[in-house]
Amino acid sequence: MAQDRVEAVERALTVLEAFDSPQEHFTLAELAQVTGYYKSTLLRLLGSLARFDYVQRDEHGRWHLGHAPVRLARRHLPGRHLATRIQPLLARLAAECGETATLFEVEDGVAECRLVTLPEASLRHDLQPGDRWAVTDARDPRPALPGGTMVCEALPGDALEPPMWLALSGPAGRLDRRRARAALVDALASLAAGPGGDARETSP
Template sequence: MAQDRVEAVERALTILDVFDAPQERFTLADLASATGFYKSTLLRLLGSLERYDYVQRGSDGRYQLGHSPVRLARRHPPGRQLAAWIQPALDALAEHSGETAALLEVAAGRAECLLVAMPGVALRHELRPGEHWLLGDPRSPALDFAGGIMVCQALDTVLESRALWLSLSGPAGRLQPPEAAARLNAAVGDLTRSPASRQVAAPEAR
C-alpha cells in the first residue's frame, strides 16, 4: 500500500539491487546510470549504507558490497544447514590436530571466518566468526599473522556458488603444513561424500 512506503528506504534498496550483477565494483556514475538517481542523492544514501557496512568504498572511489549482506544471509536456513554440516568436521579437526580449525569464505577480495573450533590448549590461534582480512594471495585465503601459520583447503567441489575453504592455524613451530594439508584434504573428502552435502547444496543452488 502507498502509505506503507518509505521512499528513502526504497531508494537504498534500489541501490543494493544494482550489486546483484556479475560486475562487483561500481563508480558513482555507474550507480547513477543504473538507478536513475542524482549523484547528490546517491552520495547521501551511500553514506548511510557505508556506515552500516552494506557497501564499502574503495580507495579508487568505487563501491562494492560490504559484509552486512553476507552476515544476514547466514541467518537464512541454508546457512544453518551449512553450519550443522561443517561444524562437526571442524570440531574433529581441532580435537585431532590440536590446532584451530575454521570455515572461511572468500568474497570481494576478502576472507571471512564463518565457523571455528578451537583446541583446548592455552597456546593457540584465537580466531572468531566474523573476523575478516584482505587477501594477501588471490590463490589462498590464508591469514598471515605474527608467530603463526594458516593452511587452507578449498571446499569448492560442493558449493560452487560460494568460495568456501577449510583451514587449520596455529603456532608456526608446532603446526606442520604437510600434516595440516593432509588432515584438511581428508576432511574435505569426508564432507564431499557425506549425504549432508547434498542437503546443503540443493537450497544454495536456488
C-alpha cells in the same frame, strides 16, 4: 511513534521491499505501480539507492537489486545448512589436530572468518567469526601469523559465490603441515560425500 519516523528512509525501504518478489527486474512504471509513488519520486529514491549499490539499472533501463543487500547478508553467520554441515567438521579437525579449525570466505581482497572451533590448548591461534584480514594472492589467502602458520584447502563451490576455505592454524613449531593438509583433504572428502558419507561425522 511519529517522531521516530523518517519519511524519506521509509520510502526508500518501501522501494527495496518491492524487490522481495520472484520478479527480478522492474521497469520504472512497474515500480510505480507496486509502490504507489510517482515516477519522479521513484527516480530520486532509486538514484540514492543506486549510489550505495542497493539497486542497479541495466542496459534496458530496468532496475534490479545491487550488491549491497547480499554483502550485508553475508555479515551474518552462514546459513543453517552450511553451519550444520561444516561445524561438526571443524570440531573434528580441532580435536584431531589440536589446532584452530576455521571456515573463511574471501571476497574483494579480504578474508573473513565465518565459523571456527578453537582447540583446548592455551597456546593457539585465536580466531572469532567476523575476524578479517587482507588477501593479496587469491591462491594463497593465509594471513601473516608471526610465530604461527596456517594450512588451508579451498571448498569446491559455485563460481558466482565467493570462495570458501577450510583451514587449520596454530604455532609454527607445533602444527604439522603434512598432517594438517591430510586432515583437511579428508574433511573435504567427507563433505563431498554428503550426510552419512563418513561415519566419523556422527560418531560420539
